[in-house]
Structure formats: structure tokens, C-alpha cells
Amino acid sequence: MAQRSIREFDGKKILAVALGTPLKGALVSSQTDWTLLVKENPWLKTEKLVAKPDMCFGKRGKNNLLLLDATLEQAKSFCKEKIGKSATVGKVSGTVTHVLIEPFVPHKTEYYVAFKCEQAVDVILFSPEGGIDIEENWEKVQHIEVPVLEETPKLKLNGIKDASEKKTVEEFILNVFQVFRENDFSFLELNPFTLVKGEAVILGSVARLDDTAGFKAKWDVEFPAPFGRELSKEEQYIKSLDEKTGASLKLTVLNPKGKVWTLVAGGGASVIYADTLVDLGFGKEMANYGEYSGNPNDEETYQYAKTVLDLMVKGGGKVLLIGGGIANFTDVAKTFKGIIQALEEQAPALKKAGVKIYVRRGGPNYEKGLDLMRQLGVKTGIPIQVFGPETHMTKIVPMALKELKS
Amino acid sequence: MPLFTKETTAVIYGMQAAAIQRMLDFDWMCGRKVPSVAAVVNPSSSEITTAFFGSKQILIPVYKTTQEACEKTKAEVFINFASFRSAFETTDEALDLPFKTLVVIAESVPERQARQLAAKSKKLGKVLIGPATVGGIGAGTFKIGNSGGTVEAMIAAKLHRPGSVGFVSKSGGMSNEMFNVIGNTTDGILEGIAIGGDAFPGTSLLDHVMRYEQDPAVKLIVMLGELGGTDEYRIAEALTYKKIKKPLVAWVTGTCATVFPTEVQFGHAGAKSGSDKESAQAKNDALRKAGAFVPKSYDDFGELVHKVFVEKVGPVTKDSSAPQPLPAEYKDAVAKNKVRRPASIISSISDDRGEDVLYNKVPLTNLLNEGASVGDIIAALWFKKKLPKYATEFMEMTLKITADHGPAVSGAHNAIVASRAGKDLVSSLCSGLLTIGPRFGGAIDDAARVWQAAIKANQTPKGFVDQMKEKNVLIPGIGHRIKSVANPDARVAALKAYALKHFKSHKHLDFALGVEALTTQKKGNLILNVDGCIAALFLDLFDSCPEFTQEEKDQLIEIGVLNAFFALGRSIGIIGHAIDQKRLQQPLYRHGWDDVVYL
Secondary structure, three states: OOEEEEOHHHHHHHHHHHHOOOOOOEEEOOOOOHHHHHHHOOHHHHOOEEEEEOOOOOOOOOOOOOEEEEOHHHHHHHHHHHOOOEEEEOOEEEEOOOEEEEEOOOOOOOEEEEEEEOOOEEEEEEEOOOOOOOOOOHHHOEEEEEEOOOOOOOOOOOOOOOHHHHHHHHHHHHHHHHHHHHOOEEEEEEEEEEEEOOEEEEOOEEEEEEHHHHHOOOOOOOOOOOOOOOOOHHHHHHHHHHHHOOOEEEEEEOOOOOOEEEEEEOHHHHHHHHHHHHHOOOHHHEOEEEEEEOOOOHHHHHHHHHHHHHHHHHHOOOEEEEEEOEOOOOOHHHHHHHHHHHHHHHHHHHHHOOOEEEEEOEOOOHHHHHHHHHHHHHHHOOOEEEEOOOOOHHHHHHHHHHHHHO | OOOOOOOOOEEEEOOOHHHHHHHHHHHHHHOOOOOOEEEEEOOOOOOOEEEEEOOEEEEEOEEOOHHHHHHHHOOOEEEEOOOOOOHHHHHHHHHOOOOOEEEEOOOOOOHHHHHHHHHHHHHOOOEEEOOOOOOEEEOOOEEOOOOOOOHHHHHHOOOOOOOOEEEEEOOHHHHHHHHHHHHHHOOOEEEEEEOOOOOOOOOOHHHHHHHHHHOOOOOEEEEEEEOOOOHHHHHHHHHHOOOOOOOEEEEEEOHHHHHOOOOOOOOOOOOOOOOHHHOHHHHHHHHHHHOOEOOOOHHHHHHHHHHHHHHHOOOOOOOOOOOOOOOOOHHHHHHOOOOOOOOOOOOOOEEOOOOOOEEOOEEHHHHHHOOOOHHHHHHHHHHOOOOOHHHHHHHHHHHHHHOOOOOOOHHHHHHHHHHHOOOOHHHHHHHHHOOOEOOOEOHHHHHHHHHHHHHHOOOOHHHHHHHHHHHOOOOOOEOOOOOOOOOOOHHHHHHHHHHHHHOOOOHHHHHHHHHHHHHHHHOOOOOEOHHHHHHHHHHHHHHHOOOOOHHHHHHHHHHOOOHHHHHHHHHHHHHHHHHHHHHOOOOOOOOOHHHOOOO
């Protein structure tokens, strides 16, 4: 993976720790013990509050998902009302699981700042007119590019009239920029932030971290699944396998009732098989996207294939594509051994459902791997067509689809 | 300009024996004179390593630091196999050295670190390939690490000689697939680079496309992009402004992303469509509009590459250049039944190739579960038999009886002297064992041969003794320095009693006792000693057990297997003495002058 969204609460926590400022925020879930929460955050009782779902999506104000100027009781009932319930933002629907409660800060000025990564530069985006209408006022946003290797950038912000306010905002942005760089954020947006008694206060924020930096980072946060994409039991299982191994194992179920299932080796090849299915007009029948790569052992490919095949049998799949390019160093026979074991176990069900299997693969030891597949066909009576590197990688896709049409 | 020539050499960071061998195999196929791997950097060891160049084994120097490797070899290419944890530091250091091309293989290098490396490399005018890549290949010249896959795959893709197609992709896995497609639809690859699947690669698709544009040997450029990022737009722009004049066949993968209901992270970190602009469709459209040749689907990519090559470059002629044949790997050839040779060693008693070691074809676990005794193990490994309990018990009894005979006998004495000289336990044991021979402990086999011959010849004890006397030969197994008729050897008594109770046959013992009766008449200490008794009883034991054929019995006596019982049994005592001396912290032993006669 790489760039992953984190909860607003976690983003603010990383900032507060790094900047040495106090963190006033309470994250509520269905598990929350309110007595304990209030004990740990006494301001909940004394201050007016803001509450909003903390689910890695924005535009909460526009979607009626924002509670302002509320008492603790009102915030509590807001949480009760939203948590565990479905919400729709744009085209995506999902279940709200977390709500963030913060002090309500009455303010006039709303500043906008965002930091993002491009190949050669970090970009600082600033506007003195932030808030929910920032996209409508995008032409007012100032772009400042800071080359990756440049240590301290010079900052000249436009649009702030008051000199001391300007100095405070510039200093704050530079400090946050430093935190952004040192903590491997890949994106950070503070919208809006305001000044209270000469101190910057962050009201809303969105953050993404580069999770590959986890081994050296000061943070240790949970990366929630993208909103509306809660992982199924099977996806969760493959994810946990993936985290345990040096190899790569990925699975996304797109349509559990889809007719075409894939077991494809390689990050690049897996996308191309999916493309070809879509390009040939069968996107709707594509049941899953996934890949295995990085020379997994046969136990790992067995577990992976078993998970996919169980889903396929349950969903009534008709065609299985066991595809892949010409491997550089992955042992084809070894990876196939695990897949074949899983196929053997599900053979009666696959045969009963009339499933047809198409195999295409090349690379180290591929002849033996393809032979094992052919033998499996003979042994189980499942129709398996097997092709090597002499056949174009995606040729099995039209073959399989022809079968599906007839 | 081309990154590689037939003279290009590399420093490899990390001990990657398999990748190094693959590089050298490629070198050999291409007919390179110099191996492409100049040195290895391994911070934890500077042992030399060897690899094959053709059929010759060559040394590859290993250095502890990249700097030393660079100075000693003058290599141009640095291939970094360090993990994501140390890829940044090691590459950063190498950038400051005179390498021209650097490759970072590791996946999951933090993006900020990758961007810093890319920026530094660009500033220094170097070419950085990766991170998260398999590397790339210069056909007929130089191969990075595992790029190109197996020897068979490289030959099938005609990578052993240069063609005229410059290829660049994000995916390492797909680069191999595309080498095969291009090798079989055009005159072949000239150079193929996989820039890596991350969001911020060290060099971009555009960087390599522009290099191919400027390289006169490249006639056609093929590019395989991916959704996510905006690199392809800059290529489209370069096409529009005629900065790229050579024909470009391109495809951007990831057209499937539009049908996915929510954001899906593909296998590559960089393959994430942030906006419609970064989608595969949009990028394919932009490239098509700018004048690139873009297929309808990847399925047609190979055909389009062929068509454009024929139209813009020329016909694909049959080419006759074969790779320099590579000797087969011995273990592969064995696996494929392609070679045979007589084995240097034959073994018939045990086998450790399976999960459980086999003693005489029986798994050790089974023996343990059945409660096998030491005697059973000896029967299995020395005689390759399962013997009845009375037999194995007798063997154990022999071991017990011969285990020790005090500190004064040769074996123990030698071990004590060695142990006190500061030698380790095994050396002390060996020094004791080395005294076993014709005069000490080694008479069992000789005695057995004599008893066996006499019985076979149907001699009477009297006839036997007379014959020996005539030949003036001392009878082995008869006589003791201290023991006598009046002072019998308790060990012999115990052995005799056991054998008489359990053995079906004791004719050798009877014969030996007949001989003793005659010899003791002459001198009280000419008794049947423990060696002679063991010898006679083992012959009787062999006769008692139908498991032994006559041939086997004769062979065992001829080999001299009975001395083994003394050697094994006495080892117990000798080890005891060696330990004892250490425990007592005895100083170096020196024999007294007064105990030596000086002549």
C-alpha cells in the first residue's frame, strides 16, 4: 500500500504531539464508556461542543452530518443517532462507526491550508478564505512549491492584512509543514483553522499518511477501510495473511454473484486481466479483483485460492481465470501447488456447478506447473484449458467469455 | 543514450547469489568477455563468493562498504537489494559515489525518501531506477538482477542480442511479459526498463522515452503505463510538440477502475486513480490524440506493436543469431533426467533425506516408540538386522563389561595424559582409542578367527594346542597378566553364565574352554581371557541367530567387527577418565626421570 487515510482525530493527535499543543478532542464509538470519556476530557462538561462523523470523508456540513454549538447531552444523542447507522456522502454509502467531539470555537476568520506531495516538490496551498466553500473559491488559493531537498522554505502569504496575524499564520504553517514532512504525511489539509487569542486552532482536518514509513515513524495509528468499503470476512482474512508475509496477497470482492472469478499472479498482470474483462464488456460479471506475487509459498497460495474458491462456489461463479505473465523469479509449479490443493478440495462443487477453468502462465518451472494443472483436469474431470507463454497473456479472457455467452 | 554496453559492470548491494548467477548466465549467453558483476557489498561479512561464468567458477570480491567496492571496481551501475528499512541510506550514500545508474529493488520504500533520492539523483545527472522494481535489461549487453526471468524465457524473448525497440513500463512483472511480446512481434528489445510501481519513481516513463528518442539505435518506442499519476500527459505533450518523433506504441492499464464501486488499491502503490484525469481511459485518450499508437485493449497490444513496427521500421526478418550455449545446472539436469554419473559414496545403513532419519530403513521415531535399546540400534546400524532380545542384551552386556578397566591400562592412561595436557574431550578420547590394537583390547577379532578356523577344521582342543605350539604362536584370547585359575575373571564368568542360559549353540565356547583346560595345566594364568571369551561367544551368538547366513558370519569376522564392541564400550570409560581429569583440575603430566632408564 502507500497513502492511506486516517481519522481526523488521529491526524490532530499527531499534530498536537509534534507541535506540543494540547489536544482537545474525544473519539466516540459504540464501545465508548461515557463516564470514563468525560473523566478524561473534563472540557466536555464545561464547553459548548461540535460533533461530526470521523470516517475519512469530508463535506459533512453539506450533508447534514455536523452538530454545532451543542451541550454534552445533545452531543451524546447525536452520537446515538448516527453511530451504527448508514450515511450517504456523494455516491458512497456506509455505516458510521466513529464520531469526533471537539470544543465549539466561535470564529469569524476561516483560513485554509493544505500540504501535498508531488514528485519533485511539496506543495503548500493557502487561502485566507477557507471553510466549506473552498472549492468554489479555488482561484483565490495560493500555490507555494517547496523543492523536496530544500530545507526551510520562504513563505509569503497573500491576503492577510493584519501584520501580526500574518506573522502568526506564517509561523504556524511553517511549523505544520515541518510536522508534515517529518511524519511522512502524504496529504494534510486544515480547513478551516482560525486564530483564537493569537493562537492557531484547527477546526477541521483531513490527513493521509504514507504507511510504508510505519517502521520509522513516531505514530502508531489504525488505518480504517475507505468509507463504504468495509472489508468482508474473506477480504479481512486475506489482508491479515498479506500483513504476515513478505509476499503480496490482495483480494477485493466486486460482485459476489459475478460469473467470472480470477486468481492472477502479479500486480501489473492482475490489472490487465480486469481491464480486458471490462474492455470486452463483462465488467458487471467480474466477481473479484486480486493478485498474489512476490514468490508466496504453497501454503499461502493454498489459503488464498481456498478463500476465492469458497466465495466462487457460494456465489455461483461459472468461469475461473488462473492467469499471470511470465514470472521473473516466482516458482510457478510451487505457487500452483497450493492453488491445485484448493481446487482439488472444491472439485466436486466446481464440477457440479459446471465451472470451466482457463490457465495461462510462464516463468521459472512453468512447464511443471502447467502439467500439474492438466493432470488436475484429468483427475477431477473439470474442464481445464492450459496455456503457456507462447499464448498472449489475455487470450484466455475472450475464450472464457465466449463460453459464458454460449 | 543507452544505459548499458557489453563492458558495463555493477556493484550488487546485498548477498544475492541467485540474482548474481542469473546475471552471469545472461552475460555468457550474450558472449560478454567480462562478467557484469564486479563486486558485492555485504556490511556483515567480507568473505569471497563464487559464481559460474559459463562452466568456469569465478571469484566475486565482497566488500564491507559501498565506497570500497566502488573504488576497487570502477563499476558504473549500483544495484541495491537492501530492504525498505535501509534502502534510503544505502542509495543516498551510493549517489555520492561515481556510479552513473542506480537501481533500488525494495518495495515499500517511504515515499518521501524515494522523492529525496529521485531529486538528488536528478540534480547529480544520474539515472535512478526504482524503487519497487525488478530493474530492466539491455538486450545483448547487461541485465539488472532478476530482470528477464529464466534463461529459457530470455532466449524465447531474444534478449541475448539487441533489437531496435526501446521499452519502458511501470510494472516489473509485466516487463517480462512484454519482452516476450516484443521479442516475437518485432526485431526485439534494445533496452527495456521497469521504473517501478510506486507513486514516485526515481526516473519517470517520460525520462526513458526521451532517452530512447535520442538513442539512434532505437527505431520504435513501446510504453506500458498505469492509472494514477500524470506522467503520460507529459509524454502526450512531448508528442504534440514533436519532441518525440519516433513511433510510440502505448497502453495505459487500469481501464477497469471505472466499474469498481469504490476506491480500490491495486497491487502497485502508485496505481490509484485520484481523479478522472489520472484514469487509464483519460490517459489513453490523451496519448491517442497526441499521435501515439494506442490499442483498444491490452489484448490487441501485441498485434499493434507488430503492425507499427512493420509499417514504420521494416519487415521482421528471421534472425539466426543464437545465444552462446550455457552449460546446464547440474541439479536441474539431474531433475530432468538429462545426466548421470556414478556416485562417489554408497550407503546402505541409514538415510537422512526424509523428514525422519531411517536406521536400516526403519524411521527413528518408530524405533523410539517401540522402546528400542542401544543393542537394537547397534543391530540395525552394524549388522543391518533386527535381532532377538537375548542377542541385543548380550551386546549391551559386552559394552558394560568392556566399559572400563581402571586408569592404568593403555587407553585410559593415554586419555588421562592428553586431558592433562589441556586437550579437549574428543582429542583425549581419540588419544585413548588409538592404543586399541593387537596388544590392548584388539585381540577379540584375532581370537574369533582362530576359534572359527579350528571349529571349521574339526580340530580337537588338543590337536589345536599342539598345532599352535608347533608353529610357536601364542594363542590369542588365552592368558592374563594378573588373573589365573585361582583368581578367576568375574567378567568372563558373567558372560559364560549368560550365554549358557540363552544361546542355542555354544560349541565355540566349549572349544575355547577345552583349550583353556589344556593351557592352564601348563601355567595358572593361561586362562580364557575376556577377549577370547567374547570372541567365542559372538561366534556362538551368530550361530544361534538364524538371521545370519554363513556368508555374513564369515564376512563379519573378516572385517573385524568384534573389536568394535571393545572400541565402543571402552569409549565410555575413556571419556569418563578425560572428564575426571578436567574435573580434578589435574596439571600437565610429566613422567618422572627416575622411572626412565637412560641408556
